[in-house]
Amino acid sequence: DAKTTQPTSMDCAEGRAANLPCNHSTISGNEYVYWYRQIHSQGPQYIIHGLKNNETNEMASLIITEDRKSSTLILPHATLRDTAVYYCIGSSGGSYIPTFGRGTSLIVHP
Amino acid sequence: NAGVTQTPKFQVLKTGQSMTLQCAQDMNHNSMYWYRQDPGMGLRLIYYSASEGTTDKGEVPNGYNVSRLNKREFSLRLESAAPSQTSVYFCASRVTGTVNTGELFFGEGSRLTVL
Numbered sequence: 587d588a589k590t591t592q593p594t595s596m597d598c599a600e601g602r603a604a605n606l607p608c609n610h611s612t613i614s615g616n617e618y619v620y621w622y623r624q625i626h627s628q629g630p631q632y633i634i635h636g637l638k639n640n641e642t643n644e645m646a647s648l649i650i651t652e653d654r655k656s657s658t659l660i661l662p663h664a665t666l667r668d669t670a671v672y673y674c675i676g677s678s679g680g681s682y683i684p685t686f687g688r689g690t691s692l693i694v695h696p
Numbered sequence: 697n698a699g700v701t702q703t704p705k706f707q708v709l710k711t712g713q714s715m716t717l718q719c720a721q722d723m724n725h726n727s728m729y730w731y732r733q734d735p736g737m738g739l740r741l742i743y744y745s746a747s748e749g750t751t752d753k754g755e756v757p758n759g760y761n762v763s764r765l766n767k768r769e770f771s772l773r774l775e776s777a778a779p780s781q782t783s784v785y786f787c788a789s790r791v792t793g794t795v796n797t798g799e800l801f802f803g804e805g806s807r808l809t810v811l
Contacts, residue, residue, distance in 0.1 A: 620799060629700075629786050629802030630739070673738070677797055683754060684729070684800060686739040 590674045595691040598668075604661040606690050608674030611655040618677045619650060621659045623670040624689070630673060633659065664694045698722050702787050702803035709777045709810045717772040717806050719787030727792045728770035729754075729800070730762060732783040739786060745770055746792065777810045784808070 591609040598604040610619060618637050622630040634641055634648045636657070641648045647660040661668050673689040703718045721728065726747045731739040731754075741754030745764040759781060761773045770789075774781060785806045791798035 622800070627733075627784060627805060627807075629788070629804055630800070631802070632799035635799065683741055683744065685741065685755075686731070688736075688738040 589685075590676060590687055592672070592674055592687060592690045594688065595693070597693045597695060598661075598664045600666060600694055600696050601663055604664040604668065604692060604694065606659040606661075606672050606674075606692060607656065608659070609656045610674070610676055613654055613676050619648070619654075619657050620675050620677050620684075621646070621648065622673045622675070622686075623668075624673070625667075625670040630686075633672075635677070664692075666694050666696070668692065669694045700787055700789055700801050700803040702785075702806050704806060705804065706807050707809070709774075709808065711778060711810060713777050713810075714773065714775050715777065715808075716774075717785055717787075717808075718769070719771065719803060720769045721787075721789040721801070722768065723789065723791075723801065724767070725789035725791050725798075725801070726767070727790050727797070728764065729788045730760075730770065730772045731786045731788065732756065732781075733786060733805075734783050742772065742785075774808075777808075779810045782808060782810045 620635040621633040624630040636648045650657045671689040671691050700721045729744040730742045733739050740756050743762040745751045748767045763771045787803045788800045790800045
């Protein structure tokens with residue numbers, strides 16, 4: 587699985603877009619990019635995933651660069667409840683190990 | 697839908713005691729995982745089970761054993777607890793296939809303190 591690199595922390599004003607980057611330069615061709623978030627000490631929660639194309643759902647948008655070496659998770663209108671740790675991981679089929687790094691701690695301030 | 701259920705949610709042990717953390721999922725997922733999370737750290741994989749009847753070591757398996765009892769249940773056992781095993785433990789499950797897998801579903805966590 588691809589090793590991912592994320593900034594340790596970021597902050598964002600409430601109501602503004604939060605753009606969280608992830609570098610996954612070693613990602614393989616069949617490896618999806620998954621994003622999760624963890625609020626306080628709860629279990630991580632799935633947000634979105636993608637392979638090549640940009641994706642959008644009710645929670646967020648995912649922009650993947652054409653070379654697939656990096657991606658950006660976008661929370662279009664961040665709220666205080668979006669304060670959490672965000673994890674970017676690679677994932678593919680077959681037998682493999684989903685590996686989480688330390689993620690990005692996002693603080694949304696009033 | 698209960699999703700992934702972990703028991704107990706809190707436990708205090710003395711050094712040397714043993715205990716088992718239970719995990720059950722009702723989503724018919726074939727793969728299940730046990731992670732631990734220490735303060736300020738990401739999740740580290742202890743053991744996983746890609747399918748019923750199989751288990752494999754993850755990044756930090758020492759001091760733990762697991763049992764994939766059936767498709768639904770995956771337990772984690774501490775035979776002789778040590779203070780270094782004080783942590784929050786998360787169980788997760790997902791569908792895995794040949795092309796891709798589904799997203800991970802996590803339990804609420806089990807907070808273990810070893811004195």
